[in-house]
Every structure is written in structure tokens, then in C-alpha cells.
Amino acid sequence: MQKIYVCHDDITGIFSAVYDAWKERRETGDAGIAFKGSVEQKLFCEYTECEEREEKVIAVEKMIKNHLGMDAYWKLYHAALSSDPAKGDAILGTMFAARRLKDSTRIMENLTSPSVEKVFALSRKVSNEAHYFKEFLRFKELESGILFARIDPKSQILACIAPHFADRLPLENWLIFDGTHEVFAVHEARKSWFLISGIEADMEILERLSESEMEIQKLWKGFFESISINERESYERQRQHLPIWYRKNIVEFQN
Template structure:
């Protein structure tokens, strides 16, 4: 029995297109698998097909998930697909298949005894937690142009989940949030909708000069942060639980000696 592996782009559009193509084959879903990116070692007696992202197919799958399983399930699927884990495509595909076999489709994400549903739940939770951390820990800095700039380096692709929070609270500000690991910018012009831009890190790094006012206030904030600390009550283990180390390199209060300001 031949196994089919649909190789998809690592994006929501790519994986949704793969799910659409999987249903077009009209064969057992147990024989079809979704791969995110090329595999290092190809399997024997397996057929590999590349899926090209398609907007119409993506929209069709998205509408079907919302209609059949509800908006909450759709959001969980989107969060799972933002994960950096390689098995997310297979987990989402088999979760959709599981949902169509259920009598009450709206309870799909409650079916945690199913390993694929449970995996989607895990991936979605991890992504949502990381997005929540970034909402709490993200620090804006003012550029010479007056634009507010922030930088992040998340494990998962959470940029689209955190920008709406700041767009809602800073509607009159021009701000940019940069995901350095994926070289993607979220741009929010004042009084307008935000959008994503694939960046040119080398070129844009030259334009990242912070204002003199930003430098002064950053130094004051760092001084305040370190001055109010009570050394006798320091608990570094608890601090790492509340604020993981990987977030600190992007936070103003931990950058007082980095000299990251332009001249």
C-alpha cells in the first residue's frame, strides 16, 4: 500500500493547501501525510508531492474549519500552525479528519484522548503562552524619526498574534515590531491598519538610530530597575521562572551595557 507525503511550505497557506489536496485524492487518510518542508531521508515505497500554496484552497479550508468546528477551533489550529515544530502539519490534518468523523463537531478540541487533537492542543497552548509573554515583555524604543521600534526573537511565529494588542492600544502611534529570527516586520502606521513586510536586515539595521531622548530615558529606566532591587531577597530561580532568560536580550532594563544606540 503506497503512502503519500504532501510536502508543504511552512506557513498556514502552505499547510491548508496540503489539506485541501489531501481530500482531493479520495483515498484513505491513513495513507496520506503532511510534511512541512523537505525531509532529510525519504521513505521507501512512498510517493512525495509538492503542494504550492494557493489562496483559494486556503480560504476554502479556513471557511470549512470555521463552519464545521467553530471559531475557537480555528484559532487553536492557527496557533498550532504558528509553532516551530515539524509535526504540526500532520497533527492539524489528522485533527481535521478526526473532526469530520465526530457526531458533535463543535467539541473537536475537547477530544484530547485522540493523539492528534492532543498534539494540536499542546502546540496551540505553547504558542499562545509565548505570545502572552511577548505582550508582557516587549519594549518599544523611539527612533530619531519618531517611530516606535521593538525587536523580538520568538521560538514560534507569534508576530501576528501580538500586533493586534498594540494596534488596539496605540492607534495613534507609528510603530514597528521586528521578528529577527524570521526577518519579518509588522508595521503600524498611525490611524491605519497594520501589515507585514519581509525585511532586509542589513539595509534596515543602518536606519535603526535611536533618539537622544530615548537614550536618556532608557538609562534612567535601567538605573531605576537595578536600584530598587533588594539583594538580600534575590531569588534567581524564581526570576527565571517568571522571566525566561531568552526574553531578556530584547528588554531595555537588561541592556544598559550593550551600547546598542546609534550616534
């Protein structure tokens, strides 16, 4: 009977489920991962709620880095951040496939494995999305002087982009709010960034902009309108370079 490990849809939950399946010496087709709130029960399966602990995550991360290598670790890590509901099974399947290889560090070259192929594809998709948001993200100055930005990504990319902005803006107090997953990345000037979840955002406060910010936005939009040439506008090309779903978080496209 296949055993399904039920966990939260985050790194801690997924790696804890991998730990339990590995410890119980499960094999491909003998185990799976499902996420709380979206479990679709199947016949002839045993469902068990996974106990999620940081010690399990550390153990799995150490095992991956030591036996599969850093490249495989980052691909598995990024795949775990994707929005694909089947990512847990793909990550678990990749781990099982690596166990059967003589040289487990070459696991990501084994694209004949459906699990490895899916992890590779998911990792690339998440990395691309994080790269786009590094380019498109715009901060606004609030009345308090704090820089604030909202994003609505498909994947859980805050942990991927926060180090970039911490490096670019080390002397600023800033917040990035992931509206899709309701998580904040918080950075205090001259200190490290961290993630906060489980709190309700007061959007009314986060929409109170400073006077200088409103003036700069007005000038910026005016600049874009002034350089636009109506005869050369191409909506299709615009969509190729900047997909529509990114635009709601970009100042130039907001009313």
C-alpha cells in the first residue's frame, strides 16, 4: 500500500516528509507527498500527517549536499518553491532515483527519470520567475520613510529575491509583501533580512505614500507617456517582454 505523507506546502514540510519516507526506507511508487488543504484521497493509500521539524530539514539538506551535490540541492530547493501540486512527488522520486545510482552526484543528468525531468523543469521555472521579479520589482516610499513593494508571484520566491535587495539596499529599511502566499520579507537598515508569515497585512497603512513618492511617480509616468510613439506601439511585443500578470505590481502600469 502506498503511503502518502501530508505536510505544509513549504520547505520545512516537504523536507520533513522526505525525511520520514527515507527513514522508513520507502521506494518509488511506494510513497508520495500531499499538501494540507489540497489532499485528494485515493483508494488503497495510507495517509499520515508528517511531523514537521527543523532537525529533519537540516538532516535532509546535509544528505543532499553531501551525496547529490550543491547543484542538485539548489534544483531541489527551487522545485520545492514552485506552485506545482505534484512537486513533492517529483522531489521524493528524484531522491529515490539518486539512491539507485552508482554516482549520485550525477542525478540531475538522469533526465530519463520523469521525476528528475520534472524537478529540472520546475527549478528552471522558479529561477526564471525570481530573475524577472529582481528586474521588475519597484519600491514605494511610505509616509514613514520605509520602502515597500508588493509582488504576487506564482512561486514562493521571496527567499530567492530578498538577498539581492539586501545587497543592493543595505542602508534602507524595506518590506516586500508576497500577496499570493501572504509572507513578508523584512529588512532593517544594516541588518539581515528575514521572513514573516501568519500576520495580516494592513494594506491601508501600506498604501500611504510620502509626498515625494507621489511626485516621483507622477513624473515617471509622464516620462513614459512623453517618449511613447503611438505609431510604433506593439501590444504583442510588450507582452513578450513583460507579461500582463507582472504589471499590477509595477508603478508604470498603475492608475
